[in-house]
Amino acid sequence: MRIAIIGAGGVGGYFGGKLAQGGLDVVFIVRGATLEALRTRGLRIDSIKGDFVIERPHATDDPAAVGKVDAVFVTVKAWQIEEAAAQITPMIGDDTMVIPLENGIDAPDQLAAILGREHVLGGLCGIVSFIAAPGHIRHAGADPFVMFGELDNRRTARVEKLRDECLRAGVQADIPSDIHHALWSKFVFIAPMSGIGAATRMPIGVWRSMPETRDLATRAIREIIALALARGVDLGGEAAVERTLARFDALNADATSSLQRDIIDGKPSELDAQLGAAVRLGREAGVPTSVCEMLLALLLPQEQNARKH
Numbered sequence: 001m002r003i004a005i006i007g008a009g010g011v012g013g014y015f016g017g018k019l020a021q022g023g024l025d026v027v028f029i030v031r032g033a034t035l036e037a038l039r040t041r042g043l044r045i046d047s048i049k050g051d052f053v054i055e056r057p058h059a060t061d062d063p064a065a066v067g068k069v070d071a072v073f074v075t076v077k078a079w080q081i082e083e084a085a086a087q088i089t090p091m092i093g094d095d096t097m098v099i100p101l102e103n104g105i106d107a108p109d110q111l112a113a114i115l116g117r118e119h120v121l122g123g124l125c126g127i128v129s130f131i132a133a134p135g136h137i138r139h140a141g142a143d144p145f146v147m148f149g150e151l152d153n154r155r156t157a158r159v160e161k162l163r164d165e166c167l168r169a170g171v172q173a174d175i176p177s178d179i180h181h182a183l184w185s186k187f188v189f190i191a192p193m194s195g196i197g198a199a200t201r202m203p204i205g206v207w208r209s210m211p212e213t214r215d216l217a218t219r220a221i222r223e224i225i226a227l228a229l230a231r232g233v234d235l236g237g238e239a240a241v242e243r244t245l246a247r248f249d250a251l252n253a254d255a256t257s258s259l260q261r262d263i264i265d266g267k268p269s270e271l272d273a274q275l276g277a278a279v280r281l282g283r284e285a286g287v288p289t290s291v292c293e294m295l296l297a298l299l300l301p302q303e304q305n306a307r308k309h
Contacts, residue, residue: 001024001070001165002027002068002071003027003072004029004072005028005075006029006088007029007030007074007076007084008075009076009130010127010130012028013129014139015125015127015146016028017043017045017052018144018169023168024169025058026058027058027069028043028057029063029087033134034059034134037133039059041135042056042135043135047139063089066090067091069093070097070158071096071099072099074107077102078103078106081107081110081111082114085110085115092119097159098120098121100120101123101124101146103259103270103274104270105184105277105281106273106277108123108151108183121148122150122151122179122180123147124147124183125144125146126142127139127141127144128140130261140252141251144171145174146171146174147176148173148175148179149175149176149179151179153177160175163175181234184233184235187224188221188244189247190257190274191220191224191277192244193248194257194259194270194275195275196216197260198259198271199299200213201264203253203255204251204253205253223287223288223289223290223292225237226287227285259271259274263299263302263306266302267306268306269303269306271296272303275296
């Protein structure tokens with residue numbers, strides 16, 4: 001099975017590296033310092049599950065030279081989706097699957113509008129990882145996993161084959177019974193965590209233990225649960241609130257989200273794809289999102305400043 005990975009950051013570098021280590025035919029679509037690093041030093045993964053190095057990864061900045069692939073994992077930041085779609089186009093065959101692993105909720109629709117809905121799956125992942133240096137990824141927390149599925153929830157042969165190939169390569173993979181439920185379950189977890197972490201500039205161990213910020217997170221969770229329900233996805237009401245809070249409590253005390261780290265570092269972040277999407281979708285559905293709106297407003301000046309540089 002031929003697999004392309006768009007990007008080689010904390011998500012793409014780790015999962016692409018694991019798939020390559022497991023014997024799959026993997027090509028990384030990267031450029032600049034990352035491409036140079038992969039070509040000269042290889043791909044290095046420092047992981048709590050065991051370190052490894054891919055000494056000669058297949059990496060290129062020319063997708064047209066790759067040819068058709070069976071699957072594409074899109075691991076760039078959410079605001080880079082349209083650019084990624086242009087890179088993917090020459091690698092699309094009749095049955096190619098494109099799996100976005102962004103933290104937002106809009107990526108499948110964005111890709112489908114450009115590449116065709118028949119090629120796009122819903123996808124998500126779980127991992128705490130970051131770039132230590134170009135071509136050097138540090139996996140610091142969580143048991144890594146990917147989930148993906150057809151947007152109409154059919155159990156197709158191509159999706160089952162991709163899951164089986166991932167499992168054989170040592171990547172925990174699953175096909176949820178309802179991919180949209182899984183996507184919203186991730187969104188209700190990551191958006192409040194990102195927003196509160198970025199606004200407080202504290203790791204989760206600090207803000208989850210303070211009544212004031214824990215209450216803020218709880219209210220944001222309820223807003224997104226109501227938003228999902230308005231869009232036809234029932235996350236389970238108060239039981240979903242408790243599940244999400246339990247997921248927060250299970251994380252290492254020093255855990256932070258990629259959005260939080262980007263904002264603290266003065267880099268462009270996925271703010272629009274997370275809190276921005278919650279606010280936009282809330283307005284469309286007539287669902288109040290006052291906490292998400294507040295967090296978005298607090299963080300927008302930093303986001304806009306980062307995008308000037």
